[in-house]
Every structure is written in C-alpha cells, then in structure tokens.
Amino acid sequence: MSIPNAIERGERFIKPNSAVIAGWVEANVPSEQLNEIWTCLARQWLEMLQETLDDGYAITESEEFVLVAKEDVRLNSRMLASCEHARRTILKTLPDVARDEGYGKHVVLAFADTESYYDYISDFYPDEGEYAISGGVFLDQGYGHFAICLAYGDDHERTIAHELNHNLLRHLPLPLWLNEGVTQVIEDLVVGRSYFSTDHDIVRRHRAYWNTKTIDAFWSGDSFFSPDDGQELSYHLAQVLFRNLMADFPKKMSPLLNAAHYENAGDTALRQLCSVSLGDRVKQFLRDGSWEPGRSYSESD
Numbered sequence: 001m002s003i004p005n006a007i008e009r010g011e012r013f014i015k016p017n018s019a020v021i022a023g024w025v026e027a028n029v030p031s032e033q034l035n036e037i038w039t040c041l042a043r044q045w046l047e048m049l050q051e052t053l054d055d056g057y058a059i060t061e062s063e064e065f066v067l068v069a070k071e072d073v074r075l076n077s078r079m080l081a082s083c084e085h086a087r088r089t090i091l092k093t094l095p096d097v098a099r100d101e102g103y104g105k106h107v108v109l110a111f112a113d114t115e116s117y118y119d120y121i122s123d124f125y126p127d128e129g130e131y132a133i134s135g136g137v138f139l140d141q142g143y144g145h146f147a148i149c150l151a152y153g154d155d156h157e158r159t160i161a162h163e164l165n166h167n168l169l170r171h172l173p174l175p176l177w178l179n180e181g182v183t184q185v186i187e188d189l190v191v192g193r194s195y196f197s198t199d200h201d202i203v204r205r206h207r208a209y210w211n212t213k214t215i216d217a218f219w220s221g222d223s224f225f226s227p228d229d230g231q232e233l234s235y236h237l238a239q240v241l242f243r244n245l246m247a248d249f250p251k252k253m254s255p256l257l258n259a260a261h262y263e264n265a266g267d268t269a270l271r272q273l274c275s276v277s278l279g280d281r282v283k284q285f286l287r288d289g290s291w292e293p294g295r296s297y298s299e300s301d
C-alpha cells in the first residue's frame with residue numbers, strides 16, 4: 001500500500017498524517033478488513049520510523065501490540081507480555097466501562113534515552129504534560145500510540161498500565177480527577193503492588209494547599225498540570241477520593257464511571273448514584289470548607 005502524503009517530517013522523526021490516512025482507509029477499505037489493514041499501515045509507518053531512529057531498534061509483535069524498542073529479545077518479550085497482561089486486567093476489572101475501540105494493534109514506542117523521547121513527543125505534544133512525571137504518554141493523534149522512555153527506570157509496566165487504561169476509557173467524558181483516580185488504582189492492580197498511603201505528612205500538605213480557588217482547579221483538571229505541589233497533590237487527592245468511593249460504594253463504581261461528566265466534575269452522577277456530593281467527600285478527607293464544584297467545566301486534555 002502506498003498512500004501519497006501519508007507521512008510528515010517532524011524536527012527529527014517522522015509522523016503519520018492522520019487525516020490523509022484515515023481518508024484513504026475510508027475510501028478504500030471494506031469494514032471487515034479494517035483491523036488487518038490498519039495493522040499493516042502501522043507496520044509500514046514503524047518501519048519508516050525505525051530508519052530515522054538510532055541503530056539497534058527492532059520491531060516485535062504480540063497478539064494485540066506492536067513494540068518498537070532497542071533489540072533485546074528478553075526485555076522486549078517481557079514488555080509485550082506486560083502490555084498483554086495490562087490489557088486483559090483492565091478489560092476484566094472494568095468490563096462494562098473499558099473498551100478496546102478502534103482498529104489495528106496497539107503501538108508502543110520505547111525510547112532508550114530521554115533525548116530521543118523528548119524529540120519524538122515534542123512533534124506531537126509541545127506543551128508540558130503528564131509525561132514530565134510519568135516517563136510515558138499516549139499520543140492521541142493519527143494512529144494513537146504510546147511513547148515511553150526506558151531511561152526513567154524500569155517501572156515501564158506501571159507506565160504502560162497507566163497509559164493503556166486512559167486509552168481504554170477515552171470514549172467517556174470523564175472529569176480528569178476521576179480518570180486519574182481510577183487509573184492509579186488500576187495501575188496498582190496490574191503491577192500487583194502499591195505506593196499509596198495517607199500519612200500525617202501528606203494530609204498536612206493537603207490541608208495547607210487546598211482552598212476555594214485551588215479546588216476549582218482540581219475539578220477543572222488544571223491543577224494536574226500545576227508546576228508547584230499541586231500536581232502531586234492532585235494525583236494523590238484523586239486517588240484518595242476514588243479509593244474512598246470504591247470502599248463505600250463498590251457496586252456503584254462502574255455506573256459512576258459511565259455516567260460522570262466533566263461539565264459538572266462528576267458531581268451530578270455521584271449525587272444520583274450514591275446520594276452524596278463531591279463537596280461532602282472532600283470535606284470528609286480535609287476539613288470543613290466549600291469544596292463543591294462551582295461552575296461548568298470544559299474538557300481537559
């Protein structure tokens with residue numbers, strides 16, 4: 001298959017032109033072949049990308065994933081196995097919520113060094129984002145794919161689980177706090193261990209940080225990108241709220257994830273399903289205060 005203008009040049013690497021490719025597929029591919037053809041197109045794109053990477057990058061595949069990484073048979077088969085394990089765990093844990101939509105295998109690019117990782121993602125994602133702390137990102141453009149940086153340590157199983165969970169929930173209009181809350185819980189489930197704790201120190205930091213203004217940024221999702229303490233505390237608070245809800249209303253978590261909307265930070269769905277409000281839930285953890293989401297929010301990315 002050769003599609004004119006399907007590939008664009010970035011600063012250092014190539015990237016597929018999603019509109020051109022999607023248009024071509026729509027015009028030329030019958031629906032029963034979509035999965036197969038998208039996977040073929042992904043292979044072509046990755047072979048071209050491989051030529052622009054340093055020497056020693058190889059392409060390996062499993063049932064549902066294609067991985068581009070430095071040639072290392074054992075490490076790469078372990079990474080593919082953890083991708084498959086993460087996907088199975090997420091679909092099994094959130095059966096009525098997570099959806100493996102779209103066509104073609106999931107693509108994972110594992111960069112060996114930070115320089116090529118940042119060079120690569122800056123073509124897609126010029127703003128500072130979640131990748132700054134997680135060492136991995138889902139690039140939701142064109143053939144959506146995961147980019148991770150192995151130089152950040154060996155917790156790539158956790159990074160992949162995190163990004164894959166976001167990917168399998170992307171059809172839902174979730175408020176960011178709820179999305180990050182459930183995603184961190186799933187991450188722990190996939191890797192089978194947890195760093196989560198609520199000790200005195202973190203509770204003290206929460207109490208010092210949150211007020212009417214900062215909590216509004218939490219409901220809108222902005223505080224997750226905050227350069228100060230706000231980022232870490234936002235991820236942590238999201239997890240506290242989700243874990244407490246999970247403990248109190250275990251059967252309501254799937255309906256909540258399906259019904260929650262970022263416009264009201266999920267408050268409407270929570271009131272309907274569990275007869276409690278977000279303000280109450282924050283109060284329970286912090287102290288009295290006006291914690292209610294106070295306006296209509298737009299989608300955060």
Ligand SMILES: [Zn+2]
Pocket residue numbers: 130162166180183
């Ligand atoms: Zn996340």
